Amino acid sequence: MSGAAQAADHARAFAPASVGNVGVGFDILGHVIEGVGDTVGVRRIEAPEVRIAAIRGATVDLPLQAPANTAGAALIAMREALGLPFGFEVEIDKGIPLGSGMGGSAASCVAALVAANALLQTPLSRQALYPFALTGEAVASGGRHGDNVGPMLLGGLVLSTDERLVRVPVPAAWYSVLVHPDAILETRRAREALQGHYALGEFVAQSTHLALLLAGCHAGDAELVRAGLRDVLVEPRRAPLIIGFAAAKxxxxxxxxxxxxxxxxxxxxxxxxxxxxxAEAAAPAIQAAFADAGFDSQAWVSPVDSPGAKLL
Known part of the structure; x- marks a missing residue:
């Protein structure tokens, strides 16, 4: 968090984008990407309610009704759980492309919580904010999935269960490249692609790969990560939805x-x-693959172990 003093009734926070799933950790593993994210301002108001006053930077209309908005739903959950006698007014500045697979809905939710938390007489820990973030994320994804909100709250690579967040150590030298083609893939459509039969052997292989990835991160062993970062469960079912994916990979x-x-x-x-x-050399090569498929793209190069959400 920033050490800058916050006004008694207003705070602003930034939450970075994220890589959800990290291939083999479907719905439970994610890491942040520096350099792109959402900014949310929260003002304390006397009325015991949550209001979304403005959303800027979105390419499509997002709900201004608080219960239908990820930031609004998270703050409603916080108010109710803590029995707060006051409310919040929220302004959201979107920096993450919608439908991009970069955690845009989660970023607004986490930034709102971090800002609102600064207005409490006794601020909560990031772990304590996690259940409220799950409630917000559920508005967008249809489920309480922590693979995006978890790393945004703690930073770095995070394993997210229903009840807790576990930060996974990663060598400081390791970098991630994230490339976003100029296309939208709705989360709900991507989830529909996962319906159907799965063989037990697929689950065994995926579990093995997840274990190898986590062991490699703990040990700083790139060869273990190479053996583990291979998604045999989800990627084969979603890849056909992404034009140019095979060449980009x-x-x-x-x-x-x-x-x-x-x-x-x-x-x-x-x-x-x-x-x-x-990583810096790879980014343009990945972008070139999407260009060959007919898509402009944006690229970010970031340490895997990057900071999470912060007060501004």
Whole structure:
């Protein structure tokens, strides 16, 4: 958090984008991406309610009704749980593209909570904010999934269960590249692609890969990560929804990625690299693959172990 003093009745916070799932950790694993995110201002008001006063920067209309808005729903949950006698007025500045697989709905929710938390007489820990963030995220995704809000709250790579957040150590030298093609893939549509039969062997393989990835992060062992960052469960079912994905992934791997896959529900693609230089060299190659498929794109290069949400 910033050390700057906050006005008694108003605070602003920034929450970064995220890579949800990290390939093999569907709905439970994620990490933040620096350099892009949402900013939310929260003002304390006398009326015991939550109001969304403005949403700026969105390319489509987002709900101004608080219960239907991720930030609004999270603050409603906070008010009710803490029995607060006052309310909040919220202004949201979107910096994350919608339907991008970069945690846009989660970022607004987390930034709102961090800002509102600064207005409490006794602020809560980031872990204590987690249940409220899950409530907000459920408005957008239809379920209480922590793979985006978890890393935004704590920073870095985070394992998110129903009740707790566990930060996973990652070498400071490791970098992530996130490339967003100029396309929208709705989360609910991406989830529909996952319906159907799954073989037990697929679950065993995916569990093995997740274990290898986590072990590799703890040990700082890139070869374990290379063995583990291979999604055999979700990626094969979602990849057909993303034009240019196969070529983009191949470009990342040819550039030396330890692994590459779909970020969140897509269509964004991420890759992990052992050095910043590798990551910076890979970004234009991945973008070129999407360009060949007919899409402009944006790219971000970020340490995997980047900071989470902060007060401004």
């Amino acid at each position: 191949q470009a990342a791997l040819q550039a030396g990625a330890m692994g590459a896959s779909i970020s969140g529900a897509g269509p964004s693609v991420f890759g992990w690299f052992e050095t910043r230089a590798q």
